[in-house]
Each structure stands twice: as C-alpha cells, then as structure tokens.
Amino acid sequence: MENQVITVTSPLLPSLDEFIPYLQDIWNRKWLTNNGYYHQELEKELCEYLKVPYISLFTNGTLPLMCALQALRITGEVITTPYSFVATTHALWWNGIKPVFVDIDPESCNIDPNKIEAAITPKTTAIMPVHVYGKPCNIERIQEIADKYGLKVIYDAAHAFGVEINGKSLLNAGDMSTLSFHATKVYNTIEGGALICHDKKTKERIDYLKNFGFAGETTIVAPGINGKMDEVRAAYGLLNLKQVDTAIEARRQVALKYREALKDIKGISFMEDMPDIRHNYSYFPIFVDAKEYSMTRDELYFKMKEENVLGRRYFYPLISEFSTYRGLESATPENLPIAHKVASSVICLPMYHNLYDNAVERILNLIIK
Numbered sequence: 001m002e003n004q005v006i007t008v009t010s011p012l013l014p015s016l017d018e019f020i021p022y023l024q025d026i027w028n029r030k031w032l033t034n035n036g037y038y039h040q041e042l043e044k045e046l047c048e049y050l051k052v053p054y055i056s057l058f059t060n061g062t063l064p065l066m067c068a069l070q071a072l073r074i075t076g077e078v079i080t081t082p083y084s085f086v087a088t089t090h091a092l093w094w095n096g097i098k099p100v101f102v103d104i105d106p107e108s109c110n111i112d113p114n115k116i117e118a119a120i121t122p123k124t125t126a127i128m129p130v131h132v133y134g135k136p137c138n139i140e141r142i143q144e145i146a147d148k149y150g151l152k153v154i155y156d157a158a159h160a161f162g163v164e165i166n167g168k169s170l171l172n173a174g175d176m177s178t179l180s181f182h183a184t185k186v187y188n189t190i191e192g193g194a195l196i197c198h199d200k201k202t203k204e205r206i207d208y209l210k211n212f213g214f215a216g217e218t219t220i221v222a223p224g225i226n227g228k229m230d231e232v233r234a235a236y237g238l239l240n241l242k243q244v245d246t247a248i249e250a251r252r253q254v255a256l257k258y259r260e261a262l263k264d265i266k267g268i269s270f271m272e273d274m275p276d277i278r279h280n281y282s283y284f285p286i287f288v289d290a291k292e293y294s295m296t297r298d299e300l301y302f303k304m305k306e307e308n309v310l311g312r313r314y315f316y317p318l319i320s321e322f323s324t325y326r327g328l329e330s331a332t333p334e335n336l337p338i339a340h341k342v343a344s345s346v347i348c349l350p351m352y353h354n355l356y357d358n359a360v361e362r363i364l365n366l367i368i369k
Contacts, residue, residue, distance in 0.1 A: 005308045006359050010352040011183045012247050014239030022235040031231060034211070038234035042189075045241055050162065051169040052196045054203040057234065058210060061158055061180025061193030063227035065091035067209045068154045068176045068195055069126075070222070071202060076123035081111040082320035082331070083339045084130040088156045089319050092128070100124070101320050101330040104339045108271075109133065109285075112338070113141040117149075119330065126152040131160040131170065132315075134186075134282040135274065139165075139173040146174075154178070157196075161187045162248065164278040171196045181237065186251070186280045187244045189237035192229055247353035251281035254355050258284055261364045267293025268367065283314070284351045286367075287342065297345050300367070304347075309363050311347040318343050 022038070029037060039057060046055050058064045069078075069091060078092050082101040089099040102119050105112040109132040116127065127146055129137045137155070146153045153174030157163075161179055163170040171177040181192030195206055205222070208215050213224030262268050267289040273279055288297040295303075297313070304311050318339055320331035333340050349363060 064195035
C-alpha cells in the first residue's frame with residue numbers, strides 16, 4: 001500500500017514453526033523460570049557470540065543497570081550523559097545515587113571524555129557512559145580517567161549488541177556492561193537484558209542479586225530483587241541468535257542506501273561507520289540544520305508523520321530536562337550546550353531488517369523533497 005505506515009522499528013521475530021517445538025519441550029520439562037535449561041543455554045551461547053567471559057540474563061534492560069550499581073557497591077555521585085534513554089539515570093536514582101551530567105561529543109553523541117575530570121568531586125564513585133546508537137565511547141580515555149581517580153566504569157551498552165573493535169567485544173570495556181534485549185533492539189527476547197562482567201565471583205554475586213539474594217535454599221547473602229529471565233523468552237532468544245547476523249547485514253544495506261541518497265542534501269548530516277568497528281546498525285540518526293535545510297527538525301518530523309513515516313526524535317528531550325533531574329546543578333543548559341543542540345536537531349529514521357526498498361524510497365523522497 002502506497003501510504004501504509006512505516007514504523008521507526010520492527011521486531012526481529014523467530015519462526016513460529018521453529019519456536020513451537022521449543023515451547024513443547026518447555027511444557028514437557030515444566031521448568032518455567034529459575035535458571036532453567038534454556039536460560040543456561042542462552043547464557044552460554046551469548047558468551048560465545050558476544051566474545052565475553054561471563055553474562056547474566058535479566059528480565060529487562062533496566063534491572064542490569066540497577067544490579068551493576070549494587071554489585072559494585074556504588075554510592076554518592078556518578079558521572080553520566082544527559083543524551084540517553086531515561087533508564088540510564090533512573091537506575092542511579094533508584095539506588096540513591098546522584099547523577100552528574102557531562103556534555104557530549106558532537107561527532108559521536110557519546111559523553112565527552114574531556115569534560116569528565118572537571119565534574120569529579122570527592123563524592124564521585126563511578127562513570128556511567130552510554131554507547132549511543134551503538135557507536136563506541138572513547139573507552140581508552142574514559143578508563144585512564146577512571147584509573148587516575150579510582151572510579152568504577154559501568155557502560156550502558158543497550159544499543160551495542162555485537163559491536164566489536166578490531167575483532168574484540170566492546171562489551172568487555174570497563175568494570176561491567178549492560179545490554180537491553182527489548183523488542184525494539186537489534187537482538188531481542190521480547191523484553192530482556194543482560195549484565196556482562198569479567199570474573200566468576202562477580203557473576204555469582206550478580207546472580208544472587210537478581211534472585212532475591214538467595215545463595216542456597218536457606219541462605220540470603222544480599223537484599224536482592226527478582227530480575228530473572230524465564231524459559232520462554234530464553235528459548236525465543238536462542239532462535240533469534242541464529243538469525244541476528246543476517247538481520248544486521250540487512251540493516252547495513254538500509255544504512256548504505258540512506259547515506260548514498262542523503263550525502264549531498266544541504267542541511268542533513270548523519271554518522272559514518274567508524275574504522276575498525278563492527279557496527280550493528282541499530283539506529284540511523286540524521287541531524288537537521290534548519291538554516292541550511294530551510295525547515296526545522298520538528299517541521300520535518302511532523303511532515304514525515306503526516307505521510308505515515310514515523311521517525312523518532314531520539315533523544316529528545318534530554319534526560320536533564322525531565323522534572324526529576326531538572327533541579328540538579330549539572331542539568332543546566334549552560335552546562336550541556338552540545339547535548340541541547342543535538343537533541344533539538346535529531347531524527348532517527350526507520351531502521352530494521354525488513355525495511356524494503358519501496359519503503360526506503362518513500363522515506364528518502366520525503367526528506368529530499
């Protein structure tokens with residue numbers, strides 16, 4: 001249909017024909033949750049696919065952030081970015097930690113390492129950067145700062161599934177990394193998430209924390225929560241893992257078409273691939289310069305919407321603009337000029353594995369005209 005709605009994302013779904021035998025097996029086993037067979041299989045296969053030593057599965061992508069802070073016993077203040085999804089700072093708030101916002105780098109949209117040191121105080125205990133749109137942060141520089149001041153580093157890697165630098169997993173950076181397996185992500189388990197760590201002892205602590213603190217039938221070692229992934233979603237995740245590489249390649253092809261068509265359009269800019277990086281093409285943000293393009297970001301966004309093309313102003317507003325955080329000293333627009341500029345110019349175009357050529361053409365025609 002010519003004017004059919006083009007959504008900003010579409011979930012990667014396993015074949016129902018393949019999924020039904022897995023469900024039958026789960027029904028036969030009658031083991032629905034609590035570290036069952038498929039849960040264990042998915043952890044094992046994800047470790048292998050993602051090239052990480054230890055992974056702990058969760059029922060969503062926010063709980064790994066909350067448990068990472070608990071596992072590392074983070075308190076006081078944590079330096080982070082205002083340019084992210086609200087879960088990043090909500091996890092801090094729920095742990096009684098004060099977020100301290102630092103401006104972003106205009107090229108990568110990630111936290112600017114050159115602004116971090118000025119934000120460190122005697123109360124600072126950690127840095128929580130975000131690999132925005134799956135583009136790697138400057139992990140070497142961030143680690144240097146963390147080592148210099150004795151800080152922990154927890155990466156919100158919700159967008160960075162499968163991203164590698166020179167063949168090595170980005171998820172091994174810092175003390176821990178967290179993933180989201182939400183339906184909108186490159187790889188999904190409907191809802192889900194994971195926490196990556198470097199040693200067996202930490203993995204055990206995380207597993208205690210996500211299961212009420214149980215270390216045995218009658219032993220509680222910490223005030224844990226219930227963050228476990230169930231067997232149905234773990235089985236679904238195993239099937240999706242088989243097709244995620246094909247989906248990422250399909251996304252790459254969409255990105256190539258967008259770049260080729262938009263490269264000479266005045267007032268429209270976008271991100272290029274970074275050298276030596278295996279990208280996952282989780283998002284395709286464009287940035288609108290109103291003077292050059294003769295239309296504001298919002299005018300283009302609503303024009304697209306009128307034509308049933310659903311982009312997303314991601315991330316707008318900034319986290320620092322929400323009522324919970326607006327009163328923080330670090331949340332002022334004067335402290336975050338680049339983040340404000342980027343947030344007011346961004347539109348993420350539709351991006352998914354089955355975005356067909358005619359849909360891509362419709363999207364591009366709208367922007368080019």
